[in-house]
Amino acid sequence: MEGVKIETLHTIRVSYSDDLYKIVDGLNRTLKERDLMFGLALDENDEETAVFTIYKT
Template identity: 40%
Template sequence: MKEDGSAGKLELISARAFEPYDQMYRVVDFLNKSLKDRELVFGLSRDEDGKMVIAIYKT
């Protein structure tokens, strides 16, 4: 646990919606594996319009 009591808490840095494409999850997986040592986590979700949203979080 961190000293400030925020164990496991993610801070949203930025999010952006894109038109979906089949391999988008592979890009997010690559980013997560490549940048985990920099305390960054990438998420992928779908919004209400069907667009894919990539979010960047700091751990």
């Protein structure tokens, strides 16, 4: 991905749920043509909190 600029548009912390990845996967599959990418990670300090990030590529 050399030369690809990725811009963070928004980050939000939400309560973790086992099914959150399904939403992120659906968003990534549906909106990749619009140069949007979505990320999900566990908060490093609180495993009950997920960090959801929206990127523009």
